[in-house]
Amino acid sequence: MQEYTYLKSKELLERACKVLAAGVSSEFRKYNHPHALFYSHGKGSRIYDVDGNEYIDFTLSQGPLILGHSHPALLGDIANYSEMGQLYAGQHIQEVELAEALNRLIPCAELMRFCLDGSEAVQTALRVARSKTGRQLFLRFEGHYHGWLDNVAYGLGHPQGESMGERNDPQVFPWSAGLADNSRREFIIIPWNDEKLLEQTIVKYKDDLAAVITEPVMCNNGCIMPRPGYLEKMRGLTRQFDIAFIMDEVITGFRMGLSGAQGYFGVEPDMAIFAKAMGSGYPISAIVGKKSWMDEIATGRVIHAGTMNASNPTVAAALSTIRILESDAHVYERIFRLGLKLKEGLIVLNKTYGQNMLVQGPGPMLNTSFTDLKEVYEFRDVLQADKRKLGVFVAKLHDRGIRIIGRGLWYISAATTDSDVEAALVAVGEVLKEMKTS
Ligand SMILES: Cc1ncc(COP(=O)(O)O)c(C=O)c1O
Known part of the structure; x- marks a missing residue:
């Protein structure tokens, strides 16, 4: 050896x-x-x-x-497109081609914006949800990772010997020192994969909930599949109470198929986040969603910005990734x-x-x-x-x-x-x- x-x-x-x-x-x-x-x-x-x-x-x-x-073809495509420039503070053709490709492949991707990584795309979706619903809270789930920023950096760990608390009122531990106190008041958290608890919680907080955000498969802890009917239940309840259903496809996107977990499970969220595999290692992510939600950005009510967004190499990487995946039946x-x-x-x-x-x-x-x-x-x-x-x-x-x-x-x-x-x-x-x- x-x-x-x-x-x-x-x-x-x-x-x-x-x-x-x-x-x-x-x-x-x-x-x-x-x-x-x-x-x-x-x-x-x-x-x-x-x-x-x-x-x-x-x-x-x-x-x-x-x-x-x-991958040689990927690196070639990136090099070719980057030779023409790296960042314009303006639009370029492959950016539109990429958006058209995501629109064609991903069920809920009627409109989208590109960002740099999963963490900031998640925050964009939460902002859209608050703006459209006029409500402030979001519901998330123990052990689900949605990036490292303050309002999602709780409920990821558990100090030795501490109780997790009641299922309907969990103890919540910060993942890091230095989190803003306010950020703890932005969300409700419960265990995942429990339909009854989901329904009770959504009904209880329906007047304050802007969004429910979930990993469709709990990849970050245990790689756990949703119980049959769980995502459908989430879809039904969020629709019933006009709450945004945000699917965090940062891991499942382009991993479970070209249409993501939403295509795999046949459950269409209002908005979804794609990152990681979308760009084959280059810093690009997307917040995609139904026009009725994404219009918050289109109309300028919600500001989404970023100097580095959709640079030539990152867009070329994502477009090339899709092209290579699609060319292999x-x-x-x-x-x-x-x-x-x-x-x-x-x-x-x-x-x-x-x-x-x-x-x-x-x-x-x-x-x-x-x-x-x-x-x-x-x-x-x-x-x-x-x-x-x-x-x-x-x-x-x-x-x-x-x-x-x-x-x-x-x-x-x-x-x-x-x-x-x-x-x-x-x-x-x-x-x-x-x-x-x-
Ligand atoms: C499900 C999920 N959402 C969001 C993120 C954050 O993405 P990024 O690390 O690109 O900011 C991750 C990162 O691992 C993730 O797994």
């Missing part, structure tokens, strides 16, 4: 820590194994670090790389098939080595956790899992060249192959065997 060492990364991290806070540019990058790592390049399904270690990359850089690393069939092959293989290995590893998710994304629960439905279930054991699992896989996201999440890309999945399963077998005996 190749020995994975991280000495050059360690040296670079020490150097970086002198000038970059904690040596990184995003909090999550600190939590790599055995510490923040430095990478030299990526190609297809593989990524390489500065110590020369090669990994099959199931993180896809936290999701965006739906085409894998360094079987791409999603393959992504789902490989995901399910991985899932089934993991389940078999878990049985073989008598572990309590739970595997959940639809295929393009999967989650592995260690828990005695047979299935997890919401964040409170996720919290019961053994994080320490997961940490050992992720680290041991990493030392064998299999890179997954630290919270147990695996992504499949268009560049993932059968042999990548098979190699991952060999490594998982070795790791589970080792964990059993140690």
